[in-house]
Amino acid sequence: MNVSTEHRIDVVDVTERVEAELPAVDHGLCTVFVEHTTAALSINEAEPHLVDDIEAFVAELSASDGWKHDALDGNADSHLRSSLFGRSVCVPIRDGKLALGTWQSVLLIECDGPRTRSLSVTATPSVE
Template sequence: MSLEISTDERVELLDVTSEVAAAVPEELDAGVCTVFVPHTTAGVVVNENESRLLRDVERLLAELAPRGDDYDHDAIDDNADAHLRATLLGSNVSIPVEDGELALGTWQSVLFVECDGPRTRRLRVTTTPS
């Protein structure tokens, strides 16, 4: 299943947990849900959806891969920082499924991380029985 995600900012974290959960078949007793971002300037993580933490993540990404830091790739399209940030984040997460539901921890959410927005993106969600 493919989900469409729209962002409004260059760097933005969006909680997509409910959209991912809706893609899990109710009849799947046990398995794995994989969320994959087919883009090189966006990522996906599992963490807490708390506004101060989200700002902290944005700040960390800016510190680790600052924009305009004389990257070679910027000569092509001026977004090397977005590619580097996405590399740090990763393009996929795997979440256990139990009784047809995501088996996330109490404070865990699936977060889509835009690094080169605003854009409309896709997320691919697949489930595999175990």
């Protein structure tokens, strides 16, 4: 699944897209993995003010220059920021749907946009 971002630091709710890509599993575990080193995933509330707060928080996590990797491609801060969140999330599957809490959403956190990001969605059935 591909997700386009619009800003250098951007938070995109991908919950519905993940659920649409979910393999046919009644009960199990869904893993969502972002196939990039300057983007991350998190489970949190997708409320617009909180999304703005997450973007501001991510922007403040690291100085944007002065890193050794910047000599290569100028985005060390993006690698550092995304490393704090991680590249994957796991969500239980119940009755063929993501079993998220009332206010939980799967959020893609872009740290080096705008870009098009690839997400992998896999499902592991429960052993009964």
